[in-house]
Amino acid sequence: MPSLILRTATLYLMPMLLLLSAFLLLRGHYLPGGGFVGGLVAAATFSLHCLAFGAQATRELLRVPPVSLAAGGLLVALLSGLLSLGEGEPFLTGRWGRLDAGVLGVYDLGTPLLFDLGIYLVVIGATLSIVVSLAEES
């Protein structure tokens, strides 16, 4: 029987942890972080949810089956590599563009970020597919 303290704490912690995970993902190319760590943080967050509220609730929260999430991530990573093929360069060559977001600043955006997003999704999907399946078993 999960404790009330755990449930309440989880509800407060989750937004912050997910924000942290997105933050880690986005800053990955410039400062320590990236899709792998970010994905693990997100996976840990959902695992916490799973421990507190049960596997069924986590599945509903995710909406997408974890396995599909992982497969989708793999697809995103593959597609990010394919973009360079169209320009006659080797598979997975990074392509860069610049995004001017006005007040929010100027950002370099590139296919490596997309690739990182793929890793992020795969890590979340694969880890949760294991965690949720195990939790359902019990």
Added chain:
Amino acid sequence: MIWAVLAGFFLAPLALLPLGSVARWRGGLHALLPLGLTLFLLRHLDAVAQGRILVARQPWVPGLGIDLSFYLDGLSLLFALLITGVGTLVMVYAGAYLHGRPQVGRFFFWLTLFMASMLGLVLAGNVLTLFIFWELTSLTSFFLIGFDHEREGARQAALQALLVTALGGAALLAGLLVLGQAAGGYDFATLLSRGEVLRAHPWYLAGLLLVLGGAFTKSAQVPFHFWLPSAMEAPTPVSAYLHSVTMVKAGVYLLARLHPVLGGTSAWFWLLVGFGGATLLTGAWLALWQSDMKRILAYTTVSALGGLILLLGIGSEAALHAALVYLLAHALYKGALFLTAGAVDHAVGSRDVNQLRGLARSLPLLAAAATAAALSMAGLPPLLGFVAKEALYRAALAAPAAGLLTGIVWVSGVLLVAAAALLVARPFFAAPRASLAELHAPSPALWLGPVLLAAGGLLCGLAPGLVNRPLLTAAGAALTGGALVPLDLALWHGFDAVLLLSLLTLAAGVALYLNLARLARLPSFWRGASSWGAARLYDLGVAGLYGLAYRQTRLLQNGYLRSYILTLVGFAVGLTAFTLVGRGLSPALPGLAEPRLFEGAVALMILCGALFAVFSPSRLSAVVAMGTIGYGVALIFVEFGAPDLAMTQFVIETMTVILFVLSIHRLPTYLPRSSRWIQGRDAVVAIAAGGLMTLLMLLVLEAGGGSRVADFFAEQTWPAAHGRDIVNVILVDFRAMDTLGEIAVLTLAGVGVHALLRLRAGAGED
């Protein structure tokens, strides 16, 4: 030419489409491809007959210098025409034979693939291309033999054929590589001109033996002959096509192709003559004791393959020419007989020569075709089989050890006459029995093939010039590696020893057939039904393999996690220690800096965690203690300036503990089951592993840091990849391909665990 050979591979999937209302014409539709290929090949007939060699080449694996190249000369053309010509008839025939059976589309899919592979094999321009098509024929024939995969017998036969021919294929690959290395080239164009070099090379005998291993298994030579009769489990069109005309002759083709390179030595002579002669006799003798038409035909095919190998072994010009005539004659009569056997089976529902009676009255066309083909097999004029047999005698009489060889050929000839009589005399011409009256007349597609093939044998016998000048002469030149010399083909050579031998063969054969019943009282040992021999050896081998697999699985994959860990750690420690001791490496303790308070605290925390994990009374607390160790390591990362490593380590440790917790609470309560002795053993292994790791760390420290790529990455991170975090840039940019592979593995692991747990859950519900 390349597209012609590969067309089959591209068109084969069309066979899987549902045909709907045109399903009746399926055979005809599929025959269009071999028919087109036949016409394509015939267009090159003139050029080849004048001794030209056509080569097509397409770079394939340029890194290894392998081209997809094709080579069309007289020999390949003869085989290719047999493959496509007989292929056309077999496709038409199979359409009618299998009409209404389930999964006919799949059958034609494999048959078309097989045909393309076989065509690639005989047209291959270098030995590696040849090998690939060679293996493809083994694979496709596996699916064709096992087409009725719901029958245990068909599955066993398919597996047997695959195992025997694939083992031979492995030997063949080694042999071809040896030959290519020794000759300095894999192309036939090169190889065929290096015969002298090769025969004098120290690797000659090894290469020859390995190549023979491949050729003998594929062409069912003694002692590998047993798979061919077993393969009769296949549908009859397959038996007719693969097991008489095409695939089993692949070994003959290979040895014929390599004869100018490898032939002419005494090793070649004795090996080929020895195995070929033994096969010639064994096949013919065993054929006599079968009652199933297809099995009789299978054993006589084995015999004919032996004869062909024998002729290649003799290697004189007369013998090589005889081999070509014999090959063509055999393809024509054996194809006709196999297709007849299938048509009879289709019409009457039996292939047993002891049951069938007097079919000539109701199946006149089939009877005529079968009779003509059987007479050709028995070697009677005016059929091509007679010409072939005369050529065989002539070659044997002129060979070294003529007495022995002629004797072998004579005895097998007598046996084959009796076998031919067995096939047609009673089934077609004995007084009919009432019980077999109900039969449904075969459609034209079923008798067209046998009739055309048998007519071909008759026509070529009456006018051998038809095939001599355009085709066989050029093939003969390819075999002898010399000029275009027309073959000496004639029905009448005057009264000579050969004609006398022919007459004696016929007389003795008829006498043997009439006395078969008396001979059948021989002990079963003599009739080949004994409990030993190559087939038995194969069974023992397969059983042994299963036994070995079972035992090693019990030993290595016994399902106990602790023995896996023990094996892994034991091997790692053992091998590393072996290397260290072997190289005499022993680290000097570096001067340790004064430990700071933070480091000391972390070290204490790790030590406590480790001790607690070892002596913990419950799994859960052990796991948490292990987590503490991981956190401690992460703290060290933080301290020494590797924040990304530390971050990852923290999250990983957390996830590990969560996973452990989720899986551990399903285990039964923790009991200290292991004895003192086992605990002691584990302690020794653990301490050894830990000690070794420490040693390695010290060695690494001694060797010092500084990797050659580190500077490169540090310099290129910003200009080449727009990033500042080296670790992340390496992951997503410099080594993105590795990462892609890793996340693919991760996804698979997720899917795997999901499926595994789901499966177990599903099994629980049932």
